[in-house]
Amino acid sequence: MKTAQLTFIGGAGTVTGSKTLVETAGGLVLVDCGLFQGEKRYRLQNWDPLPVDPASIDAVLLTHAHLDHCGYLPRLVNGGFRGPVWCTEGTRRLAAIVLPDSGHLQEEEAEWANRMGFSRHRPALPLYTKDEAVASLERFRTVDFNTPTPIVEGLRATWHRAGHILGAASIALDLERPARRVVFSGDLGRSLHPLLLPPEPIGAADVVVTESTYGDEPHHDGTLTGVSDGVGEVMAEVVNRAARYGGVVVIPAFAVDRTEVVLWHLDRLVAEGRVPDLPVFVDSPMACRALDVYRSELEAGSPEVRPELRGRPLFGAIDPVPVVTVEESKALNARRGPMIVVSASGMATGGRVLHHLARRLGDHRNTILIVGFQAPGTRGDALRHGARQLKLHGQVHEVKAKVVSIALSAHADQSELLRWLASAEPRPEAVYVNHGEPDASAALVAAVTGRFGIDAVAVTPGQQVRLGERL
Numbered sequence: 001m002k003t004a005q006l007t008f009i010g011g012a013g014t015v016t017g018s019k020t021l022v023e024t025a026g027g028l029v030l031v032d033c034g035l036f037q038g039e040k041r042y043r044l045q046n047w048d049p050l051p052v053d054p055a056s057i058d059a060v061l062l063t064h065a066h067l068d069h070c071g072y073l074p075r076l077v078n079g080g081f082r083g084p085v086w087c088t089e090g091t092r093r094l095a096a097i098v099l100p101d102s103g104h105l106q107e108e109e110a111e112w113a114n115r116m117g118f119s120r121h122r123p124a125l126p127l128y129t130k131d132e133a134v135a136s137l138e139r140f141r142t143v144d145f146n147t148p149t150p151i152v153e154g155l156r157a158t159w160h161r162a163g164h165i166l167g168a169a170s171i172a173l174d175l176e177r178p179a180r181r182v183v184f185s186g187d188l189g190r191s192l193h194p195l196l197l198p199p200e201p202i203g204a205a206d207v208v209v210t211e212s213t214y215g216d217e218p219h220h221d222g223t224l225t226g227v228s229d230g231v232g233e234v235m236a237e238v239v240n241r242a243a244r245y246g247g248v249v250v251i252p253a254f255a256v257d258r259t260e261v262v263l264w265h266l267d268r269l270v271a272e273g274r275v276p277d278l279p280v281f282v283d284s285p286m287a288c289r290a291l292d293v294y295r296s297e298l299e300a301g302s303p304e305v306r307p308e309l310r311g312r313p314l315f316g317a318i319d320p321v322p323v324v325t326v327e328e329s330k331a332l333n334a335r336r337g338p339m340i341v342v343s344a345s346g347m348a349t350g351g352r353v354l355h356h357l358a359r360r361l362g363d364h365r366n367t368i369l370i371v372g373f374q375a376p377g378t379r380g381d382a383l384r385h386g387a388r389q390l391k392l393h394g395q396v397h398e399v400k401a402k403v404v405s406i407a408l409s410a411h412a413d414q415s416e417l418l419r420w421l422a423s424a425e426p427r428p429e430a431v432y433v434n435h436g437e438p439d440a441s442a443a444l445v446a447a448v449t450g451r452f453g454i455d456a457v458a459v460t461p462g463q464q465v466r467l468g469e470r471l
């Protein structure tokens, strides 16, 4: 009989490209099918052949709809994968937004490279097209949370809430031979997500595979604790300043989840009478579509949503204006403040937020509100660190606007990861740490070993571990 084993293909030693192959007697299963993103050395790995023939994979299980967890799917289908892609309904709906958009961007990049002549391949080809991304959606099959689903002979999978973005789950795999329960964290959210319930406890697990994005640090943010309201206070100050001076608040935000969370905070402040109800524009077609998904899941009373919000409209006090066409987006440039513009991309690496920054940076009445993680080297990171100038579309712009940053992370920090791991009952025999930069993974390994006395390992790309054997 074949030995059951895990192979960490992507998301090992880095935070993108999540892919773990699970080999069992009953078949081959891929947990997450993510795109490598960020630095070029990572992005190039999307072109490397997988160590396994896609046609031989029986099923894909998705934890959530972020591209670093699902964005390689169209490529897998192009490579011959013909099995089902299992995920929650929220993930299916969000993937139907982000995957075609990713295909569109891949096509744009290839076209740009061809026009500028800087591709090694001639002609430069997209990793996959928008049409191929749309075609891959046909393979999706949805599961309910907490409902064991047969995947291949001798293997069942159960999705548990992870509280990271809508639809996000940890996945528990129950193998018959050897009898083992392996739990994949997926990306774990914060216990204080304002819309989603916190991650579910692990329960029984022989082996846990956990993310470690923030394995080495606590979030120093004043989140909603009932005692202090750091996010609300900072945001109120920013909005009131815009109202006072007739300024514009530009908020670069990730289209999925960050936009909803930012707007939720704003809605709360308006409802509590702490800020005036300024015009709010959501300038990102993808964010507008994701907003519709969040809205309908809330109103439909999805079990992931906090009970007090189920069956209610997403916003009670504000009425954000969706900005869909390019013309509508450009028209905002002629509009005077006070107003608030939420736009993508979240780190100001591209997208419509660039023209808003170009238009608004030079005026001291305006504020740029940074609300999420900013990778080193991005414009968002430069602004956060007090850059006096910013290059946009080839032109240098003076930064006269006020720059304010608040931490609205969608990821658990070290203490929250440890709290989740502590919910495994009884203690697992092994913890494999993935989805983190090497320092972050190493720090979590040390914490897990020190705190729980469990064998823990930071996995490396290509590493294989047998299930049913000690480390």
Ligand SMILES: [Zn+2]
Pocket: 064, 066, 069, 164, 187
């Ligand atoms: Zn994620």
